[in-house]
Amino acid sequence: MNKIETLEHYFGHSRFRPLQEEVIDAIMAKQDVLMILPTGGGKSLCYQLPTLMMKGVTVVVSPLLALMHDQVVALRANGIPAVMLSSMQDMEESQMIEKQLRSGEVKFLYVAPERLTNGYFLNLLHQLDINFFVIDEAHCVSEWGHEFRENYRRLSLLKEQFATIPIAAFTATATKMVEEDIAANLGLKAPKRVRGSLFRENLTIQAKHRIKDGREQLLAFLKQHEGESGIIYTLSRKSTESVAHFLQNQGLEARAYHAGLSTQEKNSTYQDFVADRVQIVVATIAFGMGIDKSNIRFVVHMTMPKTLENYYQEIGRAGRDGLESETLLLFSASDIVQQKMFIEDLPETPYKEHAFNKLESMVRFANSENCRHQSVAAYFDDRINVCGDKCDNCSAPASQKVDITTAARKLLSAIARTDQKFGLHYVIDILRGSKEQRILQNGHDKLTVYGIGEEYSKSQWLTIGDKLLEIGALSIGEFKVYKLTSFGVEVLKGEHHVSLKESRLSIQKAAPKRKVTYFDDYDVEVYDKLRDLRTRIASENGIPPYIIFSDKTLKDLSAKQPKSREEMLEVHGIGEVKFDRYGEAFLTLLAEKSTE
Structure with a gap:
């Protein structure tokens, strides 16, 4: 069979997607390959199809057992002999698989990177007819990436041990610096480099400032996705369970997933999710690369991720089947503070400064009023046109900014006049003339700023406080005490103007039910x-x-x-x-x- 016949017979497609054929031809020509293509772009087919047209077995290095298992099941469902060797198998199973490998019955062998440091396994590989190696999730090789793994760094041994066997490395996310690090560490020889556009035209991206705990915003979003599968990411184990319980009380089929659960509980949730028995998984990033489910229709972040790489990879799990899908990021200034605290705990190395820079990029993206697809693409050194209507910034009418300089000065003044010793909620209560006992006991009802902020609700004042944090006019110290920065003092003196998107001060309303725009004529x-x-x-x-x-x-x-x-x-x-x-x-x- 030729390429097209193989494509139709095994995969049911009549033509290749962009860049797939280019990579397939390079692999069949025994070239090293480095491909950067968004999730859902069809990376797996780029190495699965050429194997079917070549002699020998392909060894695929993959980071997670669940991911390997699902890929093996999917290949077998297409009539392709595939196996995995892992620590989960007993001696008898492993020996049977080794026998199949030696007799040439297998086309794909999936292994974790740790196995390649095992002398017995390396000896087995030297006895096999290997056509090429595949490094999946290759960004794990780079210490400048967002998911660096020490065992991936050791994959440099492949070129040392198997100098004549080509390597094909694949990832969805890599800046130019990470790309160079992957190529250098794996020892790729004049690799064919293929970088696809990062624009996911079936993915709508939204980012909104979180109001209170964000749960009302979450419910409004989920009403547009009734009966659909999705993932909700939160920052902590405790919040996954809290949000999942909240959704269950709303009558939604939701389950928590985090590293603290037993292996049995995690496996059960994962299996129920991919089998469509559970619609929503509320997870920490522990629910990561192993998800191989094509019909995830939405991804929600309840807090800001620490990097754009994390964010892009996580939203990339939606819409892998090419159908319309939607993402929502809810964030607040407190997320930024928390992420900075995590980074502060890191040892003083060049990576620490790198982590701060990555966080700043994430913050700029969240607050940006530019095309979100374009912003993500630019971060990964890709240039694309504005998306048209696939992000909140492009689809909404031009947002009108309002001048909040006077309000900002009132808030900064109230913080200064209370000696920068209190939290934001307390200071706002003073501005709004609260009769709370603590304010009266402290004599803060006698301050000139007492009661001068009644024109805004408490949530609106919190938004103004968020804005002052974002622009660096405020900082948060111990016990969530708010303090003025040197820039904040300049704002207080009237040396700078502060403006805000009008929509951030408006009351949130539930969005209308989303119109399905794919296969409109299906029954x-x-x-x-x-x-x-x-x-x-x-x-x-x-x-x-x-x-x-x-x-x-x-x-x-x-x-x-x-x-x-x-x-x-x-x-x-x-x-x-x-x-x-x-x-x-x-x-x-x-x-x-x-x-x-």
Whole structure:
């Protein structure tokens, strides 16, 4: 079979996505490759397809057991022999896999990077006919990346031990500095470098200042995604459980996930999520790279991530099937303070300064009024046009700024006149003329600033305080005491103007229900029945539903409603292997629907 025939037979696609064929040709020409392509761009196919056209086995180095397991299951579902060697297997299983490898029965071998430091395993590799190595999530190689792993750094031994075998390295996120570090550390020889555009046209990005704990904003967002799968990221283990419990009380199917849970609990939540038995997972970043689920429709961050790399990789888990998906970042100035405190605890090394710079980039992105896709792309040294309507800044009418200089000076003055010894809530209560006992006992009702801020609500004053933190006019000391910076003193003296997006001072309203913009002509009733059938088949076979057919495939099936094998093979994502395994059941269901 040629490339296109292989693509159709195993993967059910009639043409390649941008850049895929270029990388496939380079791998087949025995070149080293370094590919940077967003999540959902089709990286896996770039190394899976050439293996099927080459002799020998491909060794894939991947960071997480769950990710390896899912990829092996997906390959086998497409009729491709794949195995993984891990610490979870007993001696008998490992020996059986070694026997299959030596006899040439396997096309893909998945391993964690730690295994490559094992002498016995390296000896086994030297006995195999390896066509090329794959380094997945290659940004883990770089200490300048956001997920550096020491065991990835040791992968330099591959070129030392297997000098003639090419390496193909893949990642979704890498700045130019990280890209150079990956190439140098892996010892890639004149690699074919392919960098895809970071623009995810099916992904809508929003970032909003968090109001109070953000839960009302979260509920308003989730109302637009009823019945859909999504991930909500929070900063701490405690908050994952708190938010999950809150959502459960609202009647939503939500589950917490964090590193403190037992392995059994984590595995159960993960399996229920990929099998569509749980709609929402509230997680720390522990719920990370191992997620291989194509129909995640939304990702929410309840607090600001520490880097744009983390943020971009996490929102990239939405919409991997190419269908419309949405992301929401809720943040406040307190997030910035907390992240800075984490960095302050790091040892004094060049990396510490690097971490501060990364945080500053994240803060600028969150507060930016420019195209968000463009801002992300620029950070990763990619230039793109503005997105049009795929981010809140581009889709909203030009935001009108309001001058808050007078309000800012009032707040700064109140902080100064209370000797910079109190928290923001207390100072705002003074501005708004509160009769709280503590204010009266301290005599702060006698201050000239007492009661001069009644024109704004408490939440609006908190927003003004956030703005002063963002621009560096305020800092937060021990016990959340607010203090003026030297710049804050200049603002207080009237030497600088302060402005704010008007929308940040307005009361939040629930957004209207989102209009579905993909496959507008698909039959919803038929689609629901196809989903039920997929769930049943998945349960019988013990695999996640999306491995059978993606949501995109089911929507295409419900729109086209094929009546024969030939017609069904024209549907997106259905190749001959998938049809032979599952096709007849779906054709039977469609035939029954057409006679109703």
